[in-house]
Amino acid sequence: MTTKYRSPALAALHESIQGLHDIGLVDTKTMRHFDGSCLMPVENLAPSEIAETRIKAGVSQAVFAHHLNVSVGSVSKWERGEKHPSGPALKLLDLVRRKGLEAIA
Numbered sequence: 001m002t003t004k005y006r007s008p009a010l011a012a013l014h015e016s017i018q019g020l021h022d023i024g025l026v027d028t029k030t031m032r033h034f035d036g037s038c039l040m041p042v043e044n045l046a047p048s049e050i051a052e053t054r055i056k057a058g059v060s061q062a063v064f065a066h067h068l069n070v071s072v073g074s075v076s077k078w079e080r081g082e083k084h085p086s087g088p089a090l091k092l093l094d095l096v097r098r099k100g101l102e103a104i105a
Contacts, residue, residue, distance in 0.1 A: 004040040014038040042094045047081040050093060054079070057101040067104055068092050 005011035017034045020026040045053075054064045054075070061075045068075070070089055077083040085093055095103050 005038055006040055010038040042091050044084060044090070045093055045097065047079050049097065050075075050085070051079040053093065053097045057096065059101065064101075067096075067101060 003011075005014060014034055017026055017031065021028070021031045054061065057064065059067075061079070062072050065072045065075045068089055070085075074083065074085075074089070078085050092104055
């Protein structure tokens with residue numbers, strides 16, 4: 001999987017800090033700070049984008065929910081715009097949207 005950075009300079013900085021972390025010169029707390037500063041955040045998806053992603057995968061809401069490890073009600077509410085996915089569910093949705101359901105199946 002390709003990591004997306006805010007800029008090429010931040011990509012180089014992050015790679016250097018990751019190397020220092022790997023050899024134990026940078027602690028985990030500092031590494032998390034750099035992850036948050038350098039890596040691109042996952043963008044929110046519109047309800048129509050979530051439904052389109054599921055339909056493109058050719059699965060029901062129940063099957064989609066199973067792959068994302070969420071309830072069918074959550075998928076339904078996301079697609080109607082009543083709630084918005086966040087955290088790991090949003091990251092998985094973004095991954096499925098970009099790479100297909102096979103990326104997490």
